[in-house]
Amino acid sequence: MVLAIGRSSRFSSRGDLIRKTFCCRLRSFSDMKEVLGDIVSNSPGPVVDGDSPVLPPVKVGYGMRSNASAVQSTPEIEKKYVHRVYDAIAPHFSSTRFAKWPKVSAFLNSLPVGSLVLDAGCGNGKYLGLNPESFFIGCDISSALVKICADRGHEVLVADAVNLPYRTGYGDAAISIAVLHHLSTESRRRKAVEELVRIVKKGGLVLITVWAREQEDGSLLNKWTPLTQKYVEEWVGPGSPRVRSPSSSTLESIPEAEENGSRDHFKEFLDKTMDVKSPRHSNLSKVSDQSLTSTSGEVCEEQQEFFVPWHLPYHRAEVSGASANAVASGLAKKDDKKGAVVYNRYYHVFSEGELEKLVSDVDNAVVVDKFYDKSNWCIILEKTS
Numbered sequence: 001m002v003l004a005i006g007r008s009s010r011f012s013s014r015g016d017l018i019r020k021t022f023c024c025r026l027r028s029f030s031d032m033k034e035v036l037g038d039i040v041s042n043s044p045g046p047v048v049d050g051d052s053p054v055l056p057p058v059k060v061g062y063g064m065r066s067n068a069s070a071v072q073s074t075p076e077i078e079k080k081y082v083h084r085v086y087d088a089i090a091p092h093f094s095s096t097r098f099a100k101w102p103k104v105s106a107f108l109n110s111l112p113v114g115s116l117v118l119d120a121g122c123g124n125g126k127y128l129g130l131n132p133e134s135f136f137i138g139c140d141i142s143s144a145l146v147k148i149c150a151d152r153g154h155e156v157l158v159a160d161a162v163n164l165p166y167r168t169g170y171g172d173a174a175i176s177i178a179v180l181h182h183l184s185t186e187s188r189r190r191k192a193v194e195e196l197v198r199i200v201k202k203g204g205l206v207l208i209t210v211w212a213r214e215q216e217d218g219s220l221l222n223k224w225t226p227l228t229q230k231y232v233e234e235w236v237g238p239g240s241p242r243v244r245s246p247s248s249s250t251l252e253s254i255p256e257a258e259e260n261g262s263r264d265h266f267k268e269f270l271d272k273t274m275d276v277k278s279p280r281h282s283n284l285s286k287v288s289d290q291s292l293t294s295t296s297g298e299v300c301e302e303q304q305e306f307f308v309p310w311h312l313p314y315h316r317a318e319v320s321g322a323s324a325n326a327v328a329s330g331l332a333k334k335d336d337k338k339g340a341v342v343y344n345r346y347y348h349v350f351s352e353g354e355l356e357k358l359v360s361d362v363d364n365a366v367v368v369d370k371f372y373d374k375s376n377w378c379i380i381l382e383k384t385s
Contacts, residue, residue, distance in 0.1 A: 071191045072163050075184050080331065081346035082182045083141055085310065088326060089343055090144035092316050094124035103373045104177060105130060107207050107380070115172035118199055120161050120192075121179030125149035128156070137171075139164065161192040169201040178376070180355075181210045181347050189348075190358055197365045197383050206365070206381040213304055213349040215375045225307040225344065304351060307344035314339045350377050 074083075086093065108117065108131045115134040119127055122138030123145055129136055139159035140146050149156040159165050161179055174196045183189045196206045215221060312323070312332075323341045326332035332343045355377045356370060362381070369380040 071185075071187050072160070074160070075188075077184050077346055078182065081307065081344055084331060085343045085345050086142040087144045088322065088332075089310050089312055090124075090142060090148060092312050093310070094145065094148050097124050097126055100126060100130060101177075101209075101374060103371070103378065104175065104207065104209070107175070107205075108134065108173075111173055111205075116170070118164075118166060118171040118174040120159075120164060120174060120176050120196060122146075122149060122154075122156060123177075125152060125154045125156065127175065127177065128154040134172075137166075162188050162195060164195045164199055166199040168198050169204075171200045171204060173205045173207075174200050175207045177207075177209050178211065180208065181349060182345075184346060184348060186358070190361055193359050193381075194362055197362055197381060200383050202383055202385060204383045205368070206383070207378070208355065208359070208381070209373075209376045209378045210350045210355055211347060212372065212375050212377045213351045214372075217375070221303075221306075223309075224347075225309075226303045227305040227307065304349050306347045306349060308347050310343045310345055311335065311338055311340035312343065314341070352377070355379050 104127060108127065111117065111131060111134055113133045115131075117131075117134050117136045119125075119136060119138040122128055122140050123142075125138055125145075125148065127136075128138045128149065136155065138146075138149055138154055138156040140149075140156070141158065141160055143158050146156045146158050157165065161176070161183065176192070176196055180189050180192055183192060193206075193208065196208065200206060213221075323332065326343070327334055327341065332341045334340075335342050356367065356379060359365065359367065359379060359381060364385045365381040365383050367379060368382045371378050
């Protein structure tokens, strides 16, 4: 593992402190490996998913096991409309994610020199290394996004937000930027918050941001697809979400193609590859479009479950069958008017006060700040014990 230390003159007065902290962090990383080895001694070792390191699940203490298996069992809605979608759109998604939110930047830059920051749901890693006086480790459920981070030289691994592979009290701070709204049950969202608090030391800070239902641009909600009430009751209500129409097909990440690619060529490829008259394809499409989403076009005030579209332009999609398979399986659809393959992403948008209520159930953390920023509800927690 290599951690880069900035060489600019502004570090000269703090050089000794940073070098000492660097050495301590190296020992800490070694310690973490030993602790993880002890924790997962009865589990298989790290697995490599392509070029992305994957650690085995961390077994928590007896006091935290009551409903762990139910909470940590990923619902099919998240597998299909979050995990598989982000793996498929990773390169295009990454190319649009470069601007840093000022509030997040301010939080990271306010941390003490030498802080270890754990970014849970790091995406393409745009916040990793933002503060050169801190050390960062990122993780994400998408192996395709983790590979993008690793290719940029970041310390990253594949991990689940509700089962983070770090020992208790390991980091000085943790961030979860635009992640919790992809978890489909309140119990899983609460568990993700508990995990963020668990992995920081006493006095450590946790910054969480989620999409707000109260969008600055209210018209956006009309561009999203509200899920039907029946769907909400079956999938997002109390108890374990049901498994619906699991897809046997797997999707490869769709790399960025040359910008001069032809959308007409790709449209023809999709038309030829996918037999649109096939009953199997038609049924899958109906399950995806009709049984899960509302056709009324109206969004009620209480609606919080949505499919938010991601348009993957024809000229950016690799003509290799991945997008055609996504369309055939019902995971995506063609929009010839916009010249794109459209993927739906699952979101639970948070209403005012919901995030604060969610974190209030965590016993060993207090709210030190809360705010609304760029159509997001945000909160900062401090671990108390």
